[in-house]
Amino acid sequence: MTSHNKPDDPIAGRLLESALRGAYGRTPENVALAQLLMAASCAEEANRALNAAINHVRFDPHERDKAVKRLQRMRTLWDQTPEAFASIKAVMHSLDHPSARDLHPSPEAWARIFDDAVGVSREASVALYCLGRADLLRAATDEIVERIRAWNLLRDDVCVLDVGCGSGRVVEALARHVRTAIGIDVSMHMLQAARECCAACPNAVFVRTSGQDLSVFRDTSVDLICAVDVFPYFVMSDLAQRHIGEMARVLRRNGHLLILNYAYSNDPTASENELRRFAQEAGLYVRHSAMGKFSLWDGTCFLLQKTTQQERST
Ligand SMILES: C[S@@+](CC[C@H](N)C(=O)[O-])C[C@H]1O[C@@H](n2cnc3c(N)ncnc32)[C@H](O)[C@@H]1O
Known part of the structure; x- marks a missing residue:
């Protein structure tokens, strides 16, 4: 394995896949960013994964320019939505209620969970991929x-x-x-x-x-x-x-x-x-x-x- 497909930073390596899905257009950029933020334990970890992805795609002779542009757009989207990490984590926290882990959670359990989630963010509670933004939703x-x-x-x-x-x-x-x-x-x-x-x-x-x-x-x-x-x-x-x-x-x-x-x-x-x-x-x-x-x-x-x-x- 060459250095560009095996990042030195093991934390960034864990999240690299989410960033690369956006870089290669396998998922829309806002979705890839939301998935990255969902998987990261802190904003700094997500930031490192984005840097690692930019490093990674630099060595791709075919897709480099497009992939770098997509990653830059993901970064811009995040810069424009500084509250995205906090909104996503807060909604995930509501959705991660113990009753959601039952084998078959009841509709009443989902009702309580979504009652809480919508109180956290109207936008993110129905679509995390909108990063809590009304315009994207x-x-x-x-x-x-x-x-x-x-x-x-x-x-x-x-x-x-x-x-x-x-x-x-x-x-x-x-x-x-x-x-x-x-x-x-x-x-x-x-x-x-x-x-x-x-x-x-x-x-x-x-x-x-x-x-x-x-x-x-x-x-x-x-x-x-x-x-x-x-x-x-x-x-x-x-x-x-x-x-x-x-x-x-x-x-x-x-x-x-x-x-x-x-x-x-x-x-x-x-x-x-x-x-x-x-x-x-x-x-x-x-x-x-x-x-x-x-x-x-x-x-x-x-x-x-x-x-x-x-x-x-x-
Ligand atoms: C991810 S949200 C999507 C909301 C909306 N369809 C949208 O896309 O904006 C899922 C919604 O399904 C509702 N829900 C979950 N289980 C349900 C059930 N058995 N019957 C009706 N609604 C349910 C939740 O309360 C929540 O509002």
Whole structure:
């Protein structure tokens, strides 16, 4: 091994991989920076890892210039967001509650955890990769809504349901394009933040639910369901299969379900296979699946439709 791929500093070496994911464009720069800050035990350690990454890529004959530029942009982003390390660590501390380590944490446990997290940072509690910044969160949300719009799923006669709506950013961004936007969540404090976020949206409605199912909704009453970064919690609570079944029940014929991030897993293929199996059992067809296609987020994207094989082939 040459000196450039084996950094002398063992601490920086541990974190180097996070920085290099950003350097080589494998994850967006803000995501790589958030992952680096999440993994570092102090800001100085993250700083050393960034320096080690710059040193490392200098020896790459093919990608050097682009990689150095990306690392410099990560550093600039951090300079512009000096509170990022503290915000990320504070939210991680709330999420690291002992009940989150149960084999299958209950929805009530997640409610308490997210009640605390949103009190720490409205932005970072729903998306650590936004580094606690409202402007980055807004840009990431706009990108999601633009994707939904490009699929032609937004019309003024549409009823959309955002499951696990958190502090309401997606409901707020969707409400102006649809007839009704309903947000549900288990966390009372998240819902309080969501109501404030949507104070100027007369067609936005929020409901606190048990998190076990969608029993407050009638069959075939919704055109579009969005589930942004909530399925990983269903998976951890062992409620993913039940929720996919419930979503299929609540969707109108030909309605769509958008799942952004299905699981926080080291085996994305196994997770996708599980999602496909549950979807098939529920009568949902996977129209689209993609990884890493957002410019500010590395989330996976699945668009499902309630349609029969016969309808698809005619
Ligand atoms: C990472 S946040 C994402 C929030 C929002 N979708 C967003 O992207 O801004 C996850 C949210 O899921 C909610 N949640 C967790 N388990 C839930 C359940 N079983 N039913 C409904 N919401 C749940 C949490 O309270 C939290 O608001």
